[in-house]
Amino acid sequence: MPEMPEVETIRRTLADKVAGRKIIRVDIGLPRLVKWPTAAEFQAVLTDRTITKLVRRGKYLLFYLDNNYVLIIHLRMTGRLYYKTPGSEFDKFTHILFKLDNGDILLYADTRTLGTLYLMPEEELWRIAGLASMGPEPLSAEFTLEYFADMLSKRRAKIKTVLLNQKLIGGLGNIYVDEALAIACIDPERIASSLTAQEANYLHQAINQVIAAGIAHGGTTFRDYRDGAGQSGSHQRYLQVYGRTNEPCQRCGGIIARKEVAGRGTHYCPNCQK
DNA sequence: ACATGCACCTGGATGC
DNA sequence: TGCATCCAGGTGCATG
Known part of the structure; x- marks a missing residue:
């Protein structure tokens, strides 16, 4: 689904809302979307972590956390990320909820379920081959x-x-x-x-x-x-x-x-x- | 090293 | 209405 402009737009619409927010609970409805580590470890390590910043690289979104870990999300064809206030209607294809300390929710939805989520320390990002081997991006200084x-x-x-x-x-x-x-x-x-x-x-x-x-x-x-x-x-x-x-x-x-x-x-x- | 084809998934649009 | 077919903002892996 999303290419660089779409992922960048998602980053811009989420960054200020999630920065400084603590994740108090993670609900995983479809564990196979979590590619690394296990869904249980993913949930355990993320709980009670604060998001410090949201970065985009190519079509990847990287949520940096206060314990040196990074939550990495690739939306593939139909992945969607929404910032929701309590009581608002959820996407029919919601698979993962990140509940935040202000009562709001960061929600991952995906119709075709091809999206991928990872959680790892910053120094282990090389494990994600598609991220580590990515070429220069349009509009960047490297794309000469x-x-x-x-x-x-x-x-x-x-x-x-x-x-x-x-x-x-x-x-x-x-x-x-x-x-x-x-x-x-x-x-x-x-x-x-x-x-x-x-x-x-x-x-x-x-x-x-x-x-x-x-x-x-x-x-x-x-x-x-x-x-x-x-x-x-x-x-x-x-x-x-x-x-x-x-x-x-x-x-x-x-x-x-x-x-x-x-x-x-x-x-x-x-x-x-x- | 590099190019190609297919697998991974589900649902919406279209045609009979 | 029902059913078959085609199509979809992506990428990783097997194969040649």
Whole structure:
């Protein structure tokens, strides 16, 4: 479900509410969501811990605790985190409750139950391979044009596959990859190393542009995604190609097409994207 | 080392 | 209404 702009929006809507709050009780309805350690240990170590800060890395959320432990959550496709006051209605797919010392609740809900939760000391975060090996994020100081162009020149996979690889760039997902390729007018099936310097430059700018816009609009809501307060995002109104199959391209008036690339539904304008 | 395909899950939309 | 099929903001693992 959520890509970097959605996870960042969730972080922003939760950070001030959970920082400084003590977790007084953890209820786990679906233990298999807890990947490390056991659900019982997870519950025991978290109880009576205070959240000091909430950090995002790629699509991961990291809740730092006052005992040097970190609660790590990856929402995968349909995970949701909500801050709830007592008496408000709970999500039908709620699986884990974190009860806080002010009576409020941080709630984890997940329709497809593919999300993952971990708890470990900060110095053991390397155990989470996807987190430890993540590449630079769009909009970060490390995501330079030099890094991007050099990395592309070494890859013989399709450009879409490369952009989705979290080891190479952290935080992009299916929506923002399709959008960035549309803005840069690049065919998603182009071999990464075949991009010219100018195309790499356009694409680098397009990636930063769509991610910044996604964050500014509070994320993209197609079905499941909501922020920490339960609100939908609005970036779906600004999409050029994603979810617009058979609609006219805003650039050329041609028809937006859909096909499978890198095992994912891919939306593009066959006329504009070469 | 690197690329691809499938498994992991459930539910909503669509078509017959 | 019922049933089958397809599709879904992601990633990890087996395989070649």
